[in-house]
Amino acid sequence: MGLSRNFGAGVAGYPATVESAGQAETVSRGGSAAALERLLQDRLALLGLIIILAVMAVAVFAPYIAPNDPTKVDLQHRLAPPGTQYPLGTDHLGRCLLSRLIYGARASLSTAALALWAIMLIGIPLGTLAGYCGGWVDNLIMRFVDILLAFPGLILALVIAGTLGPGLLNVMLALSAVWWVGYARVVRGMVLSVKEKEFILAARACGTSELGIIARHILPNVLSPMIVLATLDMGKLILAISGLSFLGLGAQPPAPEWGAMLSDGRPYMQAAPQLMIYPGLAIMTVALAFNLLGDGLRDALDPRGNTRI
Template sequence: MLKRFCREKTALAGLVIVVIFVAAGLLAPWIAPADPTAVNVEHKLLSPSPDFPLGTDQLGRCIFSRLIYGARTSLFYALLVMAIILAISIPVGTLAGYAGGKLDNFIMRVIDILLAFPSLILSLAIAGLMGPGMTHLLIALAAVWWIGYARIIRGMVLQIKEKDFVLAAKACGASRFQVVFRHILLNALSPIMVLATLEIGSIILAISGLSFLGLGAQPPTPEWGAMLSDSRPYIQAAPSLMLFPGLTIMIVVMAFNFVGEGLKNAVHFQKTGGEYK
């Protein structure tokens, strides 16, 4: 599967971009040219220069440094939200799909009711009730986004548990624990990984969007969505203030989508056994 993934040029390009941004976030204290929160009104709205590669914002802060440190916030919380979503949805979806019966019906009816509300709107309402802050934003997103994942994982489990190798494992006396973890979840791991990779971009957009509305990162924390929000009054005088964080969000989201598409193609080829083109 790794070889097939490496043949996807767009997927490799996306992976390189993701690695660059992750490395930039981890190495931010060493590669950022300036303190991202240092205010110096004498340097406000400067054009790009050797000292400030992308110029400065309305408070004289280095835009390039804030973008680098913003990668820490945006990517870290996106990955953390995804980890929490999977930690909730995998057990719930597996339990519903494997147990079946009344328990499955009860879980799915609860999920159907929650799915009746738009995910982003429900997250916005929860974050608004809890108040601004990245921790509250994380809770709001994780509390809503696991629902759709649980439904998809339940469908995977329903398909896999009817396979011959699962029935053979049961006939050989394998315990429920062995059947679920060794045979069902391990075979569902690849599709779940693809789904998670494809959805990280959506989570980054959600975090940036809610931060843009003031419900996420609070000043002076550098975060891409918050940077977009702060630059709104200067859209005509200094459009680059919105351009750079907007492009950063677009590039990172596209990179994760490319990686997810590459993984999906590799996994699909592995399952179908078809000829790679």
């Protein structure tokens, strides 16, 4: 509905529109409860959530759960089989595999979470600015996004991480520098759709500032897809961080990290395949859990299947 048509309805039409917006907000609260109920009925999503919470608990309480020091070298027990002292055995330097897996969860999850926050802090504001302002601001931001999208994301992250030097912090910065473009494009598209709605025109006619419209009306309407996208991307980020660590650009010895553990166990793949099996299973399980939860959130928040990420 065009702006002229809204003005043609007269001033009395706006209170009705604002009232309907308030009713929509009330329905939204009820919709949140319904979405939670749908999520709890999804067994696969619940399984993913349970796995994620369990891994997070293990990462948080790693000093109290790990049976041994993950960096302690014991050459007398190198490549030892599972036993009382080392429940999953040891690696080629005699370090406890279980302890390194537990501490590796802390490194992988924390790095992925920090990278995701940085990505969202860059992508969401820029996407909102491009979609809401339009014009030369939109063209400037989106042309820069197009330039970054012209390069393979993982290759570009590999180049940036190699330039900055090895380390989890540099890996996080490299992934954040290339990953935010997807969020900017998704948010821009949603903002372009939302800003033409009647309740936005009503808020503007009632004297709400542009920042107020963005904070109170635009961002809440893009929150649900962003939650789904962020959940799905956690699994992808963990895979990317593990891949860069496997190549030697992430966690450095003797720090325990799943990708680095895969790299350390590669020379012993035939003699001691467990050195690669355990961290590989950990990466696969956590990435799968985030995918299951993300799919469940998408179905719960948008049961009609309108959201496509």
